Amino acid sequence: MSAPRDVAGKRLPAGQYADNFADLKPPLDTHQAAVESDRCYFCYDAPCTLACPTHIDIPSFIYKIRSGNLAGSARDILAENIFGAMCARVCPVEDLCEGACVRNTAEDKPVAIGLLQRHATDALLATDKPLFARAPASGKRVAVVGGGPAGLACAHRLAMLGHDVSVFEARAKLGGLNEHGIAAYKVKDNIAQREIDWLLSIGGISVRTGQRVGVDIALAQLRHDFDAVFLGIGLGAVNALGLDGESVPGVFDAVRYIEDLRQSNDLSSLPVGRRVVVIGGGMTAIDIAVQARKLGADEVTLLYRRGSGQMGASGYERELAQSQGVNVRFWSRPRRLVLRDGEAVGIEIERTELVAGKLVATGATQVLAADMVFKAIGQTLVPDALDKDALGILDTSAGKLRVDENRRTSLAGVWAGGDCVGTSKDLTVAAVQDGKLAAIDIDRALRA
Numbered sequence: 094m095s096a097p098r099d100v101a102g103k104r105l106p107a108g109q110y111a112d113n114f115a116d117l118k119p120p121l122d123t124h125q126a127a128v129e130s131d132r133c134y135f136c137y138d139a140p141c142t143l144a145c146p147t148h149i150d151i152p153s154f155i156y157k158i159r160s161g162n163l164a165g166s167a168r169d170i171l172a173e174n175i176f177g178a179m180c181a182r183v184c185p186v187e188d189l190c191e192g193a194c195v196r197n198t199a200e201d202k203p204v205a206i207g208l209l210q211r212h213a214t215d216a217l218l219a220t221d222k223p224l225f226a227r228a229p230a231s232g233k234r235v236a237v238v239g240g241g242p243a244g245l246a247c248a249h250r251l252a253m254l255g256h257d258v259s260v261f262e263a264r265a266k267l268g269g270l271n272e273h274g275i276a277a278y279k280v281k282d283n284i285a286q287r288e289i290d291w292l293l294s295i296g297g298i299s300v301r302t303g304q305r306v307g308v309d310i311a312l313a314q315l316r317h318d319f320d321a322v323f324l325g326i327g328l329g330a331v332n333a334l335g336l337d338g339e340s341v342p343g344v345f346d347a348v349r350y351i352e353d354l355r356q357s358n359d360l361s362s363l364p365v366g367r368r369v370v371v372i373g374g375g376m377t378a379i380d381i382a383v384q385a386r387k388l389g390a391d392e393v394t395l396l397y398r399r400g401s402g403q404m405g406a407s408g409y410e411r412e413l414a415q416s417q418g419v420n421v422r423f424w425s426r427p428r429r430l431v432l433r434d435g436e437a438v439g440i441e442i443e444r445t446e447l448v449a450g451k452l453v454a455t456g457a458t459q460v461l462a463a464d465m466v467f468k469a470i471g472q473t474l475v476p477d478a479l480d481k482d483a484l485g486i487l488d489t490s491a492g493k494l495r496v497d498e499n500r501r502t503s504l505a506g507v508w509a510g511g512d513c514v515g516t517s518k519d520l521t522v523a524a525v526q527d528g529k530l531a532a533i534d535i536d537r538a539l540r541a
């Protein structure tokens with residue numbers, strides 16, 4: 094552990110970055126889409142539709158691809174999930190729709206629902222057609238806080254229902270983690286922004302970027318000025334490891350790094366360590382580990398304190414990491430950062446095991462050298478959008494906002510959804526469903 098930390102850009106030949114970050118699952122061409130759509134049994138009870146958090150009528154959209162009606166197919170998808178193009182790329186389909194497909198057996202393989210969804214929605218986005226019209230103006234105004242998938246799904250549905258919507262977004266760009274978080278190799282060709290541009294073309298949605306509610310404008314003000322408020326503020330901070338010295342150089346917030354990566358126009362300029370250690374077991378951990386390898390890190394070790402079955406990331410994501418040369422070490426937890434001259438140069442790890450169902454440390458330790466240590470152990474809510482009177486909707490034991498099945502908070506006129514509430518797994522598709530359900534309930538409330 095005497096060598097200096099080796100963190101540098103341009104680790105790879107210039108042309109290799111584009112290859113490494115190429116589309117993870119390339120699109121189907123027309124012939125492939127026809128063949129794949131023919132594999133669907135069009136089950137009357139469609140377990141895939143039940144397994145999709147937004148309940149897209151999957152047999153119906155696939156049937157329309159088979160008959161060449163791509164616009165009709167896109168309508169089926171987008172009527173339930175306005176982020177159909179992004180979700181087609183980022184949904185963990187093996188755990189959702191494709192996992193439930195009746196062809197998902199040892200002898201067969203599921204219908205490629207995600208790729209077919211991408212085929213139909215990409216065709217629509219290429220035409221720039223708005224597809225949905227607005228209902229007659231209701232005269233009601235709704236404020237949406239947060240321009241991620243939850244906020245924008247809510248905004249679009251409200252606009253469709255005839256309400257005027259103002260989206261307040263803290264960052265300079267809309268999109269939330271679709272734009273700043275999801276792995277670069279899943280979302281090529283600026284798809285996140287192209288989908289948002291299409292979605293906003295419905296009209297009736299005004300966007301105020303660079304406006305952090307709680308700092309630039311108070312929630313109380315929004316409640317006063319608008320007929321309803323939707324909070325889709327996501328989870329803005331990363332959990333701490335709880336180790337001494339974790340703010341020293343050499344220790345990185347994985348989400349922040351991924352954000353830089355997503356916004357970079359020149360991936361070769363991103364500094365990456367030769368030896369990288371990632372701590373965590375969810376999608377963020379897998380994404381940073383894979384992207385560090387793709388940026389040219391020689392050794393990437395991912396530490397997860399439990400076994401593969403308990404990992405937040407899906408089996409597909411885990412295999413992706415392993416296929417990219419990431420060394421995944423289960424039953425390992427960080428014990429201590431190894432510091433030299435005020436910088437982290439390694440990490441001491443400890444084996445863990447289950448004893449009577451409880452995770453315990455075994456005392457067996459090992460030191461790994463590391464030029465970069467990434468924290469990726471989950472995110473946490475930054476409640477700065479909440480005024481004093483709104484803090485009551487925060488479930489302090491779970492660290493998220495409390496909502497009912499219609500995504501209503503207990504604060505009059507305030508709904509919430511997406512990662513900032515605890516209704517389901519933190520996924521884009523779940524955030525979209527929350528935004529949609531909230532909009533339907535807001536509409537009901539405003540017309541009552």
Ligand SMILES: Cc1cc2nc3c(=O)[nH]c(=O)nc-3n(C[C@H](O)[C@H](O)[C@H](O)COP(=O)(O)OP(=O)(O)OC[C@H]3O[C@@H](n4cnc5c(N)ncnc54)[C@H](O)[C@@H]3O)c2cc1C
Pocket residue numbers: 183184185238239240241242243244261262263264267268269270271274275276279304305306307325326327328329348351376377380477478510511512513518519520521522524
């Ligand atoms: C690294 C990473 C990879 C992921 N990969 C996947 C994947 O492959 N597939 C998948 O399904 N899911 C993935 N997810 C999860 C998915 O991105 C989230 O579940 C989804 O984006 C949640 O949407 P949201 O709208 O609730 O929050 P966000 O996307 O976080 O959007 C919240 C928005 O609110 C804004 N905001 C916050 N506070 C305020 C405020 N006070 N005032 C105004 N604006 C505010 C933020 O700037 C942000 O734009 C990933 C997450 C991460 C971190």
Ligand code: SF4
Pocket residue numbers: 144145146147148149151174177180181184186189190191206207210522
């Ligand atoms: S939104 Fe996601 S889960 Fe639902 S059908 Fe599409 S790819 Fe499957």
